[in-house]
Amino acid sequence: MPAFVPVIASLLDNDLYKFTMWQAMLHRFPQTTAEYAFVCRNEPRFPLADLLDEVNEQLDHLCTLRFTDDELAWLGALRFIKSDFVDFLRLFQFQRRFIRAWAEGGQLRIHAAGPQVHVMDFEIHVLSIVNELYFRRVDQAQALEVGRERLRAKIDLLRAVDVAPARAHPLEIFDFGVRRRFSGAWQREVVATLRDEVPEFFKGTSNVLLAKDLGLVPIGTMAHEYMQTFQALGVRLRDFQRAALEGWVQEYRGDLGIALTDVITMDAFLADFDLYFAKLFDGLRQDSGDPIAWGEKAIAHYEKLRIDPHTKRLVFSDGLDIPKALAIYDAFADRALTGFGIGTHFTNDVGHTPINIVMKLVTANGQSVAKISDTPGKTQSKDETFLAYLRQVFNVPQA
Template identity: 35%
Template structure:
């Protein structure tokens, strides 16, 4: 049986969002669904093995050393939140797992402040269990380390900053740990940290992340599509007061985002994150947006995080150089480049229940139409309200 090593074996933005949810929406509820984009076929007994691994997660507890690491490295997280996290435990009853022949169904439902932590570790478990049960052998540890070393050395030659964003679709925790150790050992100033909080703790490096699409998706359910971006950004600044200042831009397309990312937000936030669509086109739009507001684009940063590899990074870096700050969050190409095909899977929020309201379908309008997620009627409604072609 696969066991996750720590409550912190999760992406940092899950904890930063959880803190925000506890402060602002403690009675809100949420539902999530597993989406098998790659149409992968899951072997017999997969659901039972995943159920066992999920049930075992109820035993995970924040240790004193881990709490001290968060207190020292994340001063924007209040002591009250760290006390809450020390008492938090996963409730496996919030996760429903079913398998019909080769098709896997996974859903999550509960109070949002609790259910928010499930997505990333569940995806990591699904990925690792898949390779284990189909008996697909990865390359050797030596080969993986050598490939990772070669990658970070090439990024160093480019003169860019790189972070590991690979928890959710990693081959395994073992490979992920090996990759981060190698990046830390050979990356120097090029390697700036990892989104995985536990590996940041083990390797004495920085946990990286701010918020995800679900932050904006919930705000649409509570405040409507027109107000979602603006209120979500306002609430984020109210919680973090200038810390964690990278704004995710593509929940309802970048065009709609920049319409509400006004001079106030553009000055308050350190930059934006790109997660779908053409990255160079996005950089052009971002530079134009800052310039139109009288803000020097070179004082801001774009975090690129969409399916990156060396060739993509090289192309982006060549365009952005001396125009705007940049950094790169690289996921699958680091943590699941082991000679096997990575799984193409996601888990997305599908419904939200704001306090004293009804369950609302939530959606994401990516800059790539193929990445839209959610109820088709809700997608059509959002496009109409936001004037999206």
């Protein structure tokens, strides 16, 4: 038997937005229960069920980890992290009884269920575990050789960018690659290399541990699960987006001001994103649909509200690579602040097809929740009746 090598060695090895959503839910709805389900959206090289024993071994290890004093001191120094949340994390430990992995018809199933503040943080760790176990079965030396060659090409492409002083706003790129990375070690190498080689463009990472260790800005605000949870928190369904945005404003009071727009499509979001929210939030994040069309809608909305788009940031994070990011930047660099979160293209471009895996919120307080994406393939719900009702309430046509 080969020696056990943990995929996750630190609970800080996670996206910042998991911590910011976690804090908001702990403060406002600590009693909420939730279920999260793992899904693979594409066809892997071999059945992921083959990884079951290794996944369970890694989950056993994950549930032994605790935050260290050093990690908590660093996290607590972020001005938007409250001391009582740090105290909670000091006591926190994953409970193995809240997560289960099994094989079913050749598929790997992973299900986490329990109090939301005890299960919501499983997501990114589970995805990192499955990814790294999957790619441990390829030739590591060859993959890293390809990855370094491609990383060098990306750096050369960035260095060739002509960001003339005439452009109104700078090109700013971030690493968003925790969930789909080839390995934790490779993500660290990629992020450190980008920090050292193109600091004029590379401005931070969503990985909190790497931000701490490499002296970078941690990047992130909210994900879909935060907004979706409000579909089951007792507010009128038509008002769930406004309730979620208001809860965020009350929690962070000016910090972390980038709102996610595609929980029920950009059009339905903008119908709720009135002058009040448009002034309170610093900008918007695009995670599905046509990025150019989305950016045009965002700018038009700000202009309609008589808000100068140059004072707002448009963050793009949907399946980006460097050429796509540069094309979007070219379209909006003179019209608004921009930012580009690049994931798989940075942390899993090593010559092997990545697996498209997610672990999403499916119920809260026993009630189904749903996402109606601007990309039809990303729409998600296990309850077609609730999905149809959500479409009706927000007047979102079937794709």
